[in-house]
Structure formats: structure tokens, C-alpha cells
Amino acid sequence: MIDFGFSVNPSSRINLDAADGEKFHRLAALEPDALKCMACGSCSASCSAAAFEDTSLRRALLSLQNGLSDDAAKLLSHCMLCGKCTMVCPRGINTRHLILSILKIYSL
């Protein structure tokens, strides 16, 4: 291909039509609490890893719903499974268990 010296950036727009709903369905079947997140941010605020690395269960869940599992992987890769987020979640989500299930289902 001729190099014209420029390229086209891929769109950063989330396309829900292309999102893989099947895996999220499986996750929700195994962990119904995955649906209960109300994006309050308590988990990220209490996260020991988030102070040093970009880590957030809230955003990881959102990324999965938006079909961006690579982003979710990055956001969970520094999780040490300390469980502090489980203590603070107002919806009572077993976040530690949820993270393990996400890693399993999405083979992250």
C-alpha cells in the first residue's frame, strides 16, 4: 500500500451494537450482583491499588457492558484481591468474588 504519510484513527465511540452481550450475560447469570452497581465509586475510592495504578471495578464493569473487555482487563490487572471494596460497596456486592468471576469468564 502506498504510504501517503497519514492514517485514520480508529473511532473511540462506544458501539453497543458490536458489544459482546453473550459473555456479560454469562457473568450476570453467575454473578447477578454484577447488575446492581450504581456507579457510586466507593470501590475505586477505597482501592489500595488505585492510588498507584489505574484500577477501578466500577469502570471495569462499565467497560464490560460497553463491550470493551481489554479496557476492563487493564483496570483489574493491578487488583490484589484485598477485598476492601467488598467492605464499602453500598449495594452489598461481593466485589472480590465478582472480580474473580470476571477474570474467569473473560479469560483475562
Add this chain to the structure above:
Amino acid sequence: MKNNILVIGGGPAGMEASAALSRMGYNVILAEKEKSLGGHLAKWDRLFPDQIPAKQVLDSLLEGIKDVKCFTETDVNSINLLDRSYNAMLSNGITILADAVLLASGFDLFKAEKKEEYGYGIYEGVLTNADLEKAFKEGKTFSPAPMAIGFVHCVGSRDEKAGNPACSKVCCATAVKQAIETKELYPDANVYCFYMDLRMFGRHYEDLYLRAQKSGIRFIRGRVSEVSETADGRLLVKAEDTLSSKPLKVSLDRLVLMAGMRPSKAGRAVGHQLNLTTEEDGFFSSADNLLSIQRSKLPGFFYAGACTGPKTLPDTLHEARSAAMEIDRYIKENFRK
């Protein structure tokens, strides 16, 4: 002697206040512009938060006004304050001398076509909260079954450019209720709610939200910016997912617009004749907004319900009862000395 009380508007507020005033022994005359009583309630299928049938509520309100003189399909042609009573000429030719007047003129739904970017009246798949409720009530379903449906909160609410900076108060709970009912009707469909804030302030409203989440309804925090048509005739909806700070698009088969509350045109026409003032939002100004919401700035002229701003149904009914008490107090203080 029984004092005449004129109630303008036969929706929930007018009906409940009429019932209370009639029980207190007043001679109540209720004027309603439509063919039948009930206002918006009569057009609704089920009510949040418990999803009880609107008809059940309407029937018990009707039961309460059995002894009230009701004129339907009747407008207030003119009204003026005489010495201390109001002289009202109704469109049916009847003239009433009332010692107190209660305005319960409620609201009109925001005209969704004004938000042209949402495509109401342009694309077939775009409907309003009232349209969907009508379909529920008539038992009509969409065919073929939709695969994806969206709900847009705050249509004509919290929107200065649309002339209404205020929150319409009921749309969040209505959207969540309708989303649940839609999901129940089409379990395989993806259901999305586009919201800015979820204002689930009432008892059990938050439960409704949790129930919606558990049923798999996706809440996207962001206002829909535009709707267009895809090549295969579906709706392409664009919004920002503000929780991830990324623009987002999704194709839908139906989009439901949660049209907000605007002051009723008929109510404003009555107010105009008496030079009643409105606030910036277009709704009538009460004597004050804390202690005397039911009182206007005119003696013997009272308000109940959404004519002084968006209200939920329970709010409206409370105001109606409270207005009846205020009227009773006013009559006793001014006519029975």
C-alpha cells in the same frame, strides 16, 4: 346557607378537593374541559411505584365525588372578582357566584416534537411516555417484537433552551417503571435508560430502580444528543456515556421520550383573566412557596396540584385535601362571622 365553591379542573387534584369540600358540606361545582373526568390519570395504565392500575385510583376518586355537580366539556369563559365572591361564566351558559375558587388545572405534557433532534413525529419508532402508556392500556404490542428499546429521561425538562429549566419530578420513576414493563413484555430485548441523574426520591422508588437493574435494564448516564435513521430503518441513537467519558452509539427499534410537565394552557387562560402571576417556570405563583402553597395572591382563590409546578400523584392528592382545609378556613373566617 351552603357556600358555592367552584373547582376548575377535573383531574385528580380537582376531584379529590371536590370530594373533601363536598364532605365538609359545601356546594361544589366542578368544571372540566374534557369529555370525561380524570385528566392524565385517565390515560395512564399503571402507576409507580407499585404498578397498581390507574383505573383503580380513578374509580375511587370518582366514588368520592358522587354528590358533586360536575360539568364536563365545559370551559371557564370568564371569571372576575366581585365584592368578595367570584363570578364565573361557563361555556355551557351557566353562571356561578362562588365564594371561593380552586384552580386545579394541572399540566400539559411537553410537546416532544419541539426537541426535533429526537425525531418525534419524524421517525415512526419514536414515541412518548404517554404514547407507550396508551399502548399498554389498550393492550397493544409492537410487532415484530423489538430487539432494543431506549428511554430518554428529561425531554423538555432541565432544558433551558426548551423553555423549562426545572425537573418534572415524575419522569425518572415513570421511565424506570415503563422500562420494567417493557422488559417484561419483551424479555429478549435490550432496554436502555438514558439519564442525567436518577431522581428516585419517593418511598419504594429506589426499589424500583434496583428491580430494573436486576432485570438487566442498562442505565446510561448521558443525555441523548441526536437520533437518526439507519439504512435498515432502525433508530441510531447517540449519547455520551459520561461515566466512561466516551461517546456512544446504539441502534434501537423504539425510543420512548419522557415528556415533562408544562403549565396547562387552559389553566393559564383562567389565570390571565384574573391577572394571576406566574413564576419564571410558567407555573402559578403561590402566596409563598412554603407555608401557603395552596393560597394565591387573591383572596378566596386557591391552587391544588400541578398548576403550581410538577407534582407526583400523592403530592397532588395531599395538596387537594390541604386546599380543601384552607378553603374551609377562609370561608369560616370571611363568610360566617
